[in-house]
Amino acid sequence: MFAELSPGALDLRDRLVAFMAEHVYPNERELLAPPREAEKWASRPLAMALMEKARAVGLWNLFYNHGPEGQGLSNWEYSQLCEILGRSLAAPELFNCNAPDVGNMEILATYGTEAQKQRWLKRLLTGEIRSCFAMTEPQVASSDATNIETSILRDGDDYVVNGRKWWTTGAPSERCKIAIVMGKSDPSAPKHQQQSMILVPMDAAGITVVRPLSVYGYEHAPLGHAEVLFENVRVPAENMLLGEGRGFEIAQGRLGPGRIHHCMRFIGLAERALEIMCERARTRVAFGSSLAEMGGVRQAIGQSRCDIEQARLVTLKAAWMMDTVGNKAARNEIAIAKTVVPETAGKVIDRAIQVHGGAGLSQDFFLAEAFAETRFLRIGDGPDEVHREALARVELARRH
Ligand SMILES: Cc1cc2nc3c(=O)[nH]c(=O)nc-3n(C[C@H](O)[C@H](O)[C@H](O)COP(=O)(O)OP(=O)(O)OC[C@H]3O[C@@H](n4cnc5c(N)ncnc54)[C@H](O)[C@@H]3O)c2cc1C
Known part of the structure; x- marks a missing residue:
């Protein structure tokens, strides 16, 4: 358990420490401070420039070990790098290592079809777009996910999504282009086979980002958290992840x-x-x-x-x-x-x-x-x- 980090991981660690000192701590206040109201949920030039810099020097997708887009680190190795970038709340996104994008990229890499990977995973791995994960609902105790009520029902070649979500991290951002939505596709199935996950583009008709939510007053812009309404949102059947009932x-x-x-x-x-x-x-x-x-x-x-x-x-x-x-x-x-x-x-x-x-x-x-x-x-x-x-x-x- 206490084996040395590999030479590659040690090199990344040293470079990460240097990057944090040179670019993150001096700019932390500006990266985290609420920008002008009109720009709150937009991409910020400073963050975009630092992301570009991090990508150029290979401090990018440090968590990812499904292919050459990542650095091939084990969980044990990445944990130790994560400690360094975790020192600043402004840092994870700069290295494309922020929640919920990391979890969503893991889902697409593990369970996505080739077409889903081409359309969404590729763009998430480059940092071109952001994503959100919509499971929690205001009207039910969502710590018990069997309670989730949003419906994802088959209609011809499509699925139709209806429901209200909240605490959907990333949804307020202008850069958020895709949601992974959890909902019931078969209420009559055994409890743990009722729920499915489906990919829903954020520009689909019927989606309303109702309002941002704050944590002790912090809005966590530009990604933030939101209440999101899905009203008769229609997506093609090939957007289903892994298969019906496998949420x-x-x-x-x-x-x-x-x-x-x-x-x-x-x-x-x-x-x-x-x-x-x-x-x-x-x-x-x-x-x-x-x-x-x-x-x-x-x-x-x-x-x-x-x-x-x-x-x-x-x-x-x-x-x-x-x-x-x-x-x-x-x-x-x-x-x-x-x-x-x-x-x-x-x-x-x-x-x-x-x-x-x-x-x-x-x-x-x-x-x-x-x-x-x-x-x-x-x-x-x-x-x-x-x-x-x-x-x-x-x-x-x-x-x-
Ligand atoms: C900042 C933030 C970001 C979030 N991001 C996301 C996101 O991106 N996507 C998403 O889908 N959700 C997100 N969430 C939602 C989060 O996952 C839920 O709030 C959490 O799962 C709890 O669900 P709930 O709020 O419905 O609480 P409830 O299920 O209503 O639970 C309330 C309380 O009941 C108690 N309780 C529950 N179960 C038990 C038990 N078995 N034994 C004893 N006590 C129990 C606990 O004290 C618990 O806090 C986020 C939440 C926050 C605050």
Whole structure:
């Protein structure tokens, strides 16, 4: 598990660190700050220029190991690079490694037909377009995906999609051209064969992006999250992914790697929070001593180091298991990482906010937005309780 990174991965890691220092941190504020209202959901010249630069030097599609468009890294190797790019919330998109495009590219590469790959995957891999994944619905508890009500019904040579989705990440962006929509194609089938996934072009008639949604006030422009309405949206039958009734199969395959990527990115965020917590503590004086000399602050720093090490180890173990025994056999380790890391990283970031005082809550530091991001992931990709429940099932069965 602790084998050295390959020379290729080491080279990528060093170049990634240098790229982050030269191009990402100095521009972070501008990349994340809300631009002029009219340009909010449009492509931003600075981000596009940096994406072009990253692509030109091969820091591109680092997650992708289905072909020459990626860098051929294992999950274990990519996890360690993901930690570096995760240090800034502005970075993942610059390297074409952002959610939900990564998960959608994985779906198309694994389950797409040749025609679907030519039409959509190719353009996603070059970063020409963006995509979204529309499963969650406002009217039902979507952590239980059997509840999903959107209908995807066959009509001649087409399917017709009707339903209301929300929290569809990427949908507000002008660059979002394709949605993977989950819905019921056969309500009379056994529970786990009722749902299908289908490709729906975002310019199809009958789609309305109703409104953007914010996370603690952050809109995450230019990709964002939206409520989206599908009214009698007609797409050709060849847009079906894998086959009718196979939505759950695809969903399982999609979420494993994506969850690990989120975890590794959060470890990077937590490391950066700990770094600036120490800097601040060393340089700030209150009541005659530096914050770094105060017992409570020292405890916060020491505990944060313990937390980050534990979080990193469970995540690396999950990535290593995915490489050695496959995503399915690694599902417990993935669930453990998904449950442990967002909460742990959130605690570290929260301590860093406390040590910064009012500054920690402001827009002058990355901490407030980072806290919101870790908080959301205790719900996104399945709430913590659902993963703990799955783990409990396994533990109880083992001791039966
Ligand atoms: C920023 C953000 C981005 C997102 N991006 C996407 C996206 O791109 N595409 C998409 O389809 N969805 C997306 N989601 C939606 C997300 O996946 C759902 O919010 C999540 O799956 C939970 O579904 P729900 O909101 O319907 O909560 P519900 O299912 O209503 O659950 C509410 C709460 O019930 C409790 N609960 C549920 N099940 C159990 C259980 N078994 N045991 C104990 N307690 C339980 C938990 O506390 C849970 O938080 C995103 C969400 C956010 C916040």
